Amino acid sequence: MAGHSKFKNIMHRKGAQDKKRSAMFSKLSREITVAAKMGLPDPDMNPRLRAAINAAKAQSMPKDNIQRAIDKASKGEGENYEEVRYEGFGPGGVALIVEALTDNRNRTATNVRTAITKNGGNMGASGSVSHGFERLGLIEYPGHVGDEDKVLEAAIEAGADDVESDGDSHAVWTSVDSLHEVARALEQTLGAADGVKLAWRPNMRAEVGEDDARLLLKLIDALDDDDDVQTVWGNYDIPDAVMERLG
Template sequence: MAGHSKWANIQHRKGKQDKLRSKMFSKLAKEITVAAKMGDPDPDKNPRLRLAVKASKAVSMPKDVIDRAIKKSQGGDAENYTEIRYEGYGVGGIALIVETMTDNVNRTASNVRSYFSKCGGNLGTSGSVAHSFDRVGEISYPASAGDADTVMMAALEAGADDVESDEEGHWIYCQVEALSEVTEALEKALGESDEAKLIWKPQSRTEVDLETAQKLMRLVDMLEEDDDVQTVTHNFDMSDEVAAQLG
């Protein structure tokens, strides 16, 4: 049940999403377009597109924006994006995985490398930090979905592997290939989920002090502000006191 980083995954992220809504919409639209271009434009027949649309709805992206992104994938003018994963270390040996979607690989590689360098970190080779994470499906529910035991039973019956719960909500984990099936089963038992997505789940987290947290968050912010970066995952955590000082 333990291990979910409430600060890293809820409080801070929600604040950044509110501030960077237009940028987030742009990145989600890019994912929708790529998912629809690679597979079927019907979300019911395309698991990746279905997840992208769900993620977009979770942050209140207008339906017409979603529809335009899908329509764009079917046109001849849709950009060709390359998906690249970068791995590296920030200060204190903290591991980071950066997932990108780009139409200019050289630009993206140069930018990501410079962010790590400017913030006291270093970019590693492919696989250099991925061994510290598990690739899994994550389905999240609000605390109102039920108590921890109720959600745990529903998750296990749906085919999930693990559940983490606290006063903020519930996070259910499953195998990558089972995400769509588990999500569908859970929504029959618990109702609509907040979000369902593939993530890199840290096998363990390292708590950092204020100075280290400031340097790491500078790196995370620089990465997330880059239009080519889709997701940034790390394995650090911090106490409530440090989080409060960080603001």
């Protein structure tokens, strides 16, 4: 297990935490409702719902908001969302996978394509970049739960496959099938995770220079601002020094 490699956040820059809370809560609510509709509305019996609720709690989403999203699913209310995935390339040839929950495929496809093409990238066909990623389970913890050795030991005991840590966070990687089993085991030793989800992990990462990084971050922000887009994955590696200069 390669437990001492430095974790690079491949979803979005840390500054994305500053997005409007209402938009973030809307996305979290959508995932909770979809998860509850796809399975039982009981998080103890529905691993995806449990993960969605944990993610909402990690972002300090009010309990009332969480319950309303579950109730909406239980009553069969609200839109029927479907999961869609888009693949493409960002500045510098960076590979991107965009996951969305939508009630209108045409709208979402148009918005995603526009965001990518306006910011130095281009859309690709299905499978054009996903072959360069692994589909895995990802469990995320903040850095304050413990040092690398503590998290690594807990992950090994829980049956995880890999851990990547830096000073701010820990990423525990598992197979898709063992994600929720490992998450439950880690919860006993480290507490509730910030996130439990299926993820796309790149087989190789591409270092991005400052000019491309500036445009890439603008592109990711544009995608994040779309209500339908849930997650953006990429194979980019922006050096710390570049991130500091870009703010």
